[in-house]
Amino acid sequence: MTSHGEGGGDLAALPEWERRAAGLLIVTGPHAMPVSTAVRAGDRRLVFGLARRRETLARLREDPHAAFALLARGMAFTAYGDANVIREKLDGAPDMAGVELRVERVQNHLADGRTEMLSAAGWRWRQEEAREADRTVVAAIEALARARA
Numbered sequence: 001m002t003s004h005g006e007g008g009g010d011l012a013a014l015p016e017w018e019r020r021a022a023g024l025l026i027v028t029g030p031h032a033m034p035v036s037t038a039v040r041a042g043d044r045r046l047v048f049g050l051a052r053r054r055e056t057l058a059r060l061r062e063d064p065h066a067a068f069a070l071l072a073r074g075m076a077f078t079a080y081g082d083a084n085v086i087r088e089k090l091d092g093a094p095d096m097a098g099v100e101l102r103v104e105r106v107q108n109h110l111a112d113g114r115t116e117m118l119s120a121a122g123w124r125w126r127q128e129e130a131r132e133a134d135r136t137v138v139a140a141i142e143a144l145a146r147a148r149a
Contacts, residue, residue, distance in 0.1 A: 009111035013043030014103060015075050020138075021120040023070035027056055027083075028063040036123070037138055038068060041145035044103040046079065047086070049096045049137045057097060061085070068101055072120035076109035086148065090140040093133065098144045 022036045025048070033056045038048040046068060050057045060066060064082040079101060087098030110116065125131040 009108050011077065011106040011108045014040050014046060014079060014106055015077060016040060017070060017072045017075060018120060021070060021072040022123055023068055025050075025056060025083075026067040026069065027059045028065060029059060031056060031059055035068070037134075037141050038070070039138075039141050039145045041100070041148065044081075046101045046103065047141055047145040047148070048099055048101070049090055049093070049141050050099050052089075052095055052097050057085070057099070060099065066101060071117055073117055076115075076117050078107045078109065079103045080105045080107070087140075087144055090137060091143070092136040092140055096137050096140075098141060100148070 017040065019039075020036055021038075022034055023038055024032045025035045026032045033050075033054070035048050035050070038046050041047045048068075050060075060083050064084055066083040067078050067080045069078040070076070081101050081103040083099050083101045085097050086100045090096040090098050125134055
């Protein structure tokens, strides 16, 4: 990947973030989608789940170039790289695919020290069924991240 905007320095590795922080996956189009299942799986790798019916997943299959932006307490970064499906159907959630972003570059948007992030976006599922399904997806993503580390 080439140039990715102005400002902010690069980080040597993906930072650690609070579990369940919401980020944005940006794919060719541009096309952005909120993602709350992203799990850090190493210095240059993150894993997340996407519904198999999503246009975002179809776009990634056509062009794997993607970026994942996260704004959370104490951090604001964008990870650039290529995303690929590593599990067509997640264990316990067959309507979800496991996706891996192999990170080429991590841009730190707080590098100049002028701003700080005070908190992540607050969100929640409004239905118990959705909360339970989400717990299943997150458990499958965490297992996938550990297994392929």
